[in-house]
């Protein structure tokens with residue numbers, strides 16, 4: 001009987017797939033970067049990402065249960081109501097009670113899901129004050145800094161708004177043509193490592209203002225649960241508190257043209273002392289003329305972009 | 318009235334040669350043209366995805382021709398072409414132009430569409446549209462904007478003729494769909510056989526009716542948006558240019574006001590086909606017919622007020638996000654009604670598993686899988702993790718590539734005997750299903766994992782850690798494409814078959830009017846309106 005074979009095959013295929021999804025929950029994760037055959041989220045490094053993972057775990061069980069329920073019904077139907085087992089079909093086409101149930105029960109499930117979802121949204125989406133961080137997440141932040149990230153084609157420019165330090169952060173190595181190349185440090189991640197990583201202190205409220213010069217990009221760091229579009233003419237704001245010292249990677253997450261794949265984001269989370277030392281070094285080394293026009297950076301490297309970098313003065317700088 | 322019109326048609330007989338096709342005003346011939354068009358572009362779009370998967374099979378840029386001054390851009394052009402072709406030149410022509418043209422008049426007992434000449438124009442205007450789109454990939458640098466054509470990447474970000482050509486291609490395809498929509502609405506409202514009230518209309522006709530309403534209401538918004546792109550690009554306007562006071566996000570709102578109904582345009586006809594197939598092979602009438610029809614109405618209506626869930630990371634403000642989260646979740650309810658009604662239709666039935674039924678059951682299950690990940694994605698609180706990752710690609714291919722495409726194949730195997738008079742080879746049809754089933758799941762399921770791990774979508778090269786799942790996805794894509802080529806062989810074998818077919822070769826379960834006319838359906842049918850009980 002073909003129906004039986006079909007049922008067994010479908011069951012085998014999807015039990016395997018769903019088991020895989022379940023395994024994603026339990027998987028050991030690396031810190032700050034993806035690893036081979038990863039099936040789940042990256043290890044969280046901020047309270048927002050912990051919230052996201054908790055809610056997603058709840059959702060994953062819910063949708064796995066729904067999928068298995070539907071699969072079970074279909075398999076039962078294949079075995080019980082195939083032409084051999086049930087030669088005479090019923091003529092039943094209405095059952096008001098049943099129709100009410102399968103309308104109302106999903107509504108109840110959705111409401112049960114929407115409540116934590118709204119909570120999550122309103123808790124994490126709004127840029128908080130230090131007090132609010134303490135209230136909501138129980139973290140006493142050490143301080144507060146404001147970082148402005150500007151998406152360029154194809155690199156990120158950062159401004160430490162509080163003290164005027166500029167960073168021009170581009171892909172460290174990958175294809176020779178676009179990334180700056182040079183020697184990669186030991187264990188560096190191709191297409192994730194940048195030449196000038198962002199440096200922030202641990203346990204500090206980092207407010208990130210995000211914009212773009214010419215086309216739309218998106219600034220994202222998965223381990224912080226941060227992703228926000230960088231839109232020309234608009235200053236979007238997001239935030240994170242990094243709870244663990246380490247190196248965290250992300251990638252531009254909005255199609256921005258030819259070298260969209262090559263504009264990674266690297267955030268080094270360091271202790272307050274290391275941060276202070278780094279900042280002092282940056283301030284000492286600052287050359288204002290270099291920092292005003294990112295294009296000169298490319299000129300110094302002897303790189304001619306395929307198209308001139310469109311930098312709108314007043315937005316980018 | 319109908320008698321005399323039909324008599325006049327009979328007088329000139331069936332035209333032959335190229336005139337039969339180029340000048341065609343016959344809904345069946347035009348439907349056939351649409352189906353051929355869809356198959357051709359399905360292969361073209363599929364080929365593009367195979368090249369993308371070859372490039373993504375391993376880290377590094379090793380496959381796409383050219384050097385690093387063009388390779389990545391070529392990848393983006395393929396992303397764009399694949400999306401636009403599959404949406405506008407494969408799924409829509411297959412369902413609306415193909416099955417819609419063939420089956421709507423047959424199912425409602427009408428002799429043809431209301432405006433046969435406009436029907437002809439709707440099809441033939443697609444040819445220049447397709448030429449423009451294909452041309453946009455070879456003339457100039459190619460349009461590497463993605464199917465969303467977001468400004469300002471599509472305005473100041475991409476000079477040259479390619480994007481203009483792609484925009485004009487969309488304009489023509491849109492005009493084609495608007496004309497087709499007017500045609501279907503008029504046909505369905507005015508040409509139903511006596512006794513066929515709206516509440517007796519087959520569900521496939523319902524699905525097409527709702528679909529064309531969505532098109533009629535949403536396409537003009539797309540047309541406006543891409544016209545503004547065109548003038549921004551060429552005539553110095555600044556609708557979407559922030560440096561001159563425009564707003565890039567305005568484009569996104571306009572696009573998704575069209576784009577979200579558009580995804581229901583792709584899936585609703587599939588719902589219609591699946592209802593017929595499930596009912597036929599369960600040998601039972603559809604369960605909860607009115608609920609099924611109005612669930613589709615509800616999906617269509619709510620589909621217009623959820624567009625900005627595609628823009629959660631654009632920086633909209635938390636209350637706006639909360640609204641779109643709530644509205645999006647609402648859609649799960651009518652969708653659930655459809656799934657459970659199909660299951661209840663099968664429940665107590667006397668099921669056989671011919672090829673159309675395999676596709677239908679595959680569609681139901683895989684659509685559920687794609688649907689539940691859609692519910693996950695609806696939660697704007699999770700969006701900072703999911704937006705623009707491979708997870709989203711996995712999600713929408715489960716609902717589009719499996720939800721819609723499985724529906725197309727279900728419809729093909731279900732109706733091919735009616736349309737051609739040749740029955741498909743059963744064993745080969747089942748092989749086609751199983752190869753596709755393995756291929757698409759291998760392709761798209763791993764995308765959920767790489768998406769969770771953080772892999773962005775639309776990237777030509779990726780960090781080495783994502784290599785594993787991408788390799789699996791690529792193998793899956795090759796299997797899926799092999800299945801598509803195998804389908805061409807099945808079609809060949811179908812036409813070679815000389816098995817004689819009865820009018821209703823599926824037997825007692827097939828009850829709609831198309832089964833009352835001979836197989837193959839003659840050039841003119843329902844010349845006198847049939848009686849509907």
Ligand SMILES: [Cu+2]
Nearest residue numbers: 217252256263
């Ligand atoms: Cu970018």
